[in-house]
Amino acid sequence: MTLRFNSPLCIVALAALTVIPTVGRAQQPLLNAPALNSGAAINHGDLAQALEQGSQLEQQKRWAEAVLHYEDALKANPERPELKQRLTMVKAHYDVARRYNDGSYTKAIHTLTEVEALQIYEDVLLKVSAHYVTAPKWQDLVRQGTTNLGAALTEPVFASSNRLNLTAEQHAQLQRDIRFWTDRQPIDDRRAAKDLVEAIARTIKHRYSIAPQAIILEYASGAAAALDEYSSFLTDSQMDEIFAQIEGNFVGLGVELKTEPAGLLVVNVISGGPAQQGGVRAGDRIVQVDEKSSDQVSPDQLADLLRGTEGSLVSVTLRNPTGELRTLKLARRRVEVPSVEDVRMIDDTGVGYFKLTSFQKTTSRDVDAALWSLHKQGMRSLIMDLRGNPGGLLTAAVDVADKFVKDGLIVETRGRSNRENASHWGKTENTWGMPLVVLIDHDSASASEILAGAIHDHHRGTVVGEKSYGKGSVQGIFPLAVNHTGIRLTTAQWFTPNGTAISKKGIDPDIVVRSVAKPVPGQPVAAGDDAILRAGLQAATNLTTASK
Template identity: 30%
Template sequence: MKKRLLGALLAIALGTTAHADAPRLAPTVEQAQAAYLGSMFLSRYHYAVRPLDDALSSEIFDRYLKSLDPERLYFTQADIDGFADLRTRLDDAILQSDLQAPFALFQRFDERVAERFADARKLLQQDFDFSVAESYPLDRSKAPWPKDDDEARDLWRKRVKNDWLRLKLAGKDSQAIRDTLSKRYDNALARSRRTRSDDVFQTFMNAYAGSIEPHTSYLGRGAADSFDISMRLSLVGIGAVLQERDEYITIRELSPGGPAARSGKLAAGDRIVGVGQGDGSPVVDVVGARVDEVVKMIRGTKDTRVVLDILPAGSGPDAQHKNVTLVRDKIKLEEQAARKSVIPGSAGKRIGVITLPAFYEDFEGRRRGDKDFRSASRDVARLAEELKKEGVSGLILDLRNNGGGSLREAVELTGLFIDTGPVVQQRGADGKIAVESDLKAGVVWNGPLAVMINRGSASASEILAAALQDYGRALIIGEPSFGKGTVQTLVDLDRVANNEKPVLGEIKMTIAQFFRVNGGTTQLKGVTPDIRFPSAFEADEFGETGFDNALPWREITPASYQPAGTLQDILPELQRRHEARSKDDKSFRELQEDVAEVIRIKEMRSLSLVEAERKQEKEAREARLKARNGKDAEALRDDGLQSGERSLKAELASEKAFKDRKDFLLEETARIVADAAVLAPTPAATPTPASQSVAKAR
């Protein structure tokens, strides 16, 4: 096998005519070890266990190519044909701890990226004829690969022509267009050249893991650290959000109360050109570095010093620098935590809203027995008690775009709204069923309750929404949810290898499927709302059914539970009132128009490159925006620019406007909950402790 693998690699090397240099990136011994250890777990203990053989290797091959070149813009069919012998050899690469094969594939991709952007830069020296009847495809993910370099170059000609046309329609002259696109392509190439060996390995390992099941993945050390931070909602650093802008690491915003903000010496737009550790070691130049590399240098141990070499905002590259020394501190990520608000409903009712971005939990803090460890359920319990004291008549739990998190938190949070009973069932790979239950009597809120979901609500969000729906405890309002009905655990490969220093990363592996207490599952189908809002997303476009290897829907025996409410009795009247309001509501009419427009664009398949046609479409779109938004429509015009190409001030202003926009779906949900309070009034809830004692699950 090894000889055949070596022969395939040699064929790739010989097939590379214009690049005789050694590969830019190469695998490490630690990566080979991580791949082998990961395969041992995935092929033995996964919920949908699959042997690592030639059949799986073929799927890994296709998924790896898709990860590298999802729109089929860089590789040609000739490239793919040249890789053919590797299709059934990637399993050997993993099992024999020799990762030269996937890195050789990346090497070819790396070369193609450089070639394509070099060609794109050359195209900017010419003028385009926008009267020629041709088009550029909107989605090439399922298109054939360009058969050869000539076809690839023509595809890129159309891509550059489309970029040029967007800027031209936005009012830019030829020189401004050339300058903008030159910078865009140079920056894209610079980003690709900053790819590291770890990035290649993580992409390959995720192609392997994702070929088994969609929610199985590999987390390198950086990704694993980011996951831990997202779960405990805290880190040790300086309290600054950083962004790559051109060649500089730029301060995007400062966290209130953090060391950077407290210093009074830093501001949004300042550029970090060097980082030192405050221990007498030299300041390291970070111009041209990746933002994750700089973040790693800035984070550290609490109460230690970090030195930043700063180029002030708005100054030229030759301006005077300033050194700022900060003491690292614990930063709480409050913007990612549960938060509350109160909004009006119908009939003069005031409705409380708790927005929950994720089901977070400080696993280590809980394990250590920290008194104030952070968790979603504890925060929601506290906010619900506060809202109750404020005299709200109903409560909304907003889980839109909440992709999940801790299973234990989903169980404990559900327990805040039901007395006692099963919350979710788990079926392991051995077929055994385990039931996770709320064992703590009492609730923090027993009044009218709604849970808002959309297509981005997944996993733990679906567990909670499904349980409260089955118990008849809450109205589920919005769009059908994502449809992720699986449970994952993290396998620390360094712990397996008894490494003192973390170098191997972690495997996030699916170990079970969860089921509703009624015996059904949210897998594939998601949670269906009781009252549904319009949506532009179809399940096969954004959701579990969009994966080609998702686990099937199943049904098991229902758990023994007692429904707590009779919402079905008032649901027809709630629906009738909602429809009556939305029929005459301007925002709902505009949403329906937007849905129709999205569907129309999706059906177009391609963009015309004829200027007159595109201009007509643009004018119609802008007229529609002006009719809706009046003087604010100008800010919504297509300026032809991409993220990072506008000024930082403009980007921040646009983001603020997006956050501050009217949330009419939330407002309508409040009216529905207020209607429920009138139709089915309930007594005030009795407070209970926020912490719940349940079976440990993750």
């Protein structure tokens, strides 16, 4: 399949294959602080504690953790305006720091002309106007750009990259200026937004000698961030990562990482990749890359240092769970990432099992291979494990559902314009008819929920586990006209065959299982140690018996 850059790639979730994002995903909190009381309103004492903990994280510039902290606090009480304001601000800081630690972005800042930067901003506004799921509020988009710029002005990486040399008085005045310029007139359409941002950038250049390109790109990023938690501006390298994920391959070491304050936790090592061949194991922590240690740079910066060109070498220092250190020199190369893992017969009664980790271009082929392998081993029923699966391509989810649903609607998408409305139907031929169990948990999101929802609504199988994440929207990846940048936009909401909107609700399992311990990613699971798998095995056994 050829990727066409003049049309969006429709995705229902994205997750980096080399680094598990700590923002915008259903992740466990990274905080060491006590957890808030989820599911109940925060009382004044708890709210004060939440704000104090968040303030401490902000002072330490631990932006990723601060984002997760305020998101957790808002889950407990979603209407607290002070929590929403703090979350907006820390997200702005996180985004600025992330972009300026991205070499492709800093290169763009110094090579783009002012005209090209304005083209990017104008293209962002055009894509939002044409494709976003609801009509945009232009004033909000510009205000979020101002918030981004205000955060950037306080970040050392922004100051050093743009050679800022402002006095404290000049800095305070500039912050007052950008707020005044943004609020002084209504912004009713994208042309007014573009004209105002152009005027702001030129005024700042004249008064404070800051490159207008840097100003304009903060507004471009802010415009996307103002829309929802899934929309975002994409740098050159982020675009490359997305396409690598969709294709199912990337250049790297072959590890999945979770960013933590103590370094990068290796949560999965991909079979056949440089990391596995070099002896990296799940549970190791990367504490140094080349000459930079986790004490010197942020976890995100450490992760960025792992990236490089195919064939290049990188030195990686790891600490194992017992505290022992070792240093490896690994060669980066192209790694094929399977979307199906742990294919096996799970007991002697004919129950087959596989784990579906993501939805990418190779997923339909990978699932076919797993099914035929299990069929040859005498499979009589199947457990399909979607736990922890964050989603991926909409078409891949539909294709997998179509292997089990004989006919009927699989998923419906509804957007602001007719071109975003679509109904995806199953075909009657070439479907598998064995009894089916689908495992989900609260980290099963988006494309996983499309598949689980179709199986549930068509009574094709039994869904076992925890309520899923509730990510019920479709995103499109829209390349921009300049510098291989792009924008990710929410273009539609999706609905299960019964017409149920999943956003913020999730899929309810047929058999609810509360699980405390989670399987280790990349490691085979045993039913005796896994309550959800144990319940799934019992359900599969019952279905097999009933089908005799």
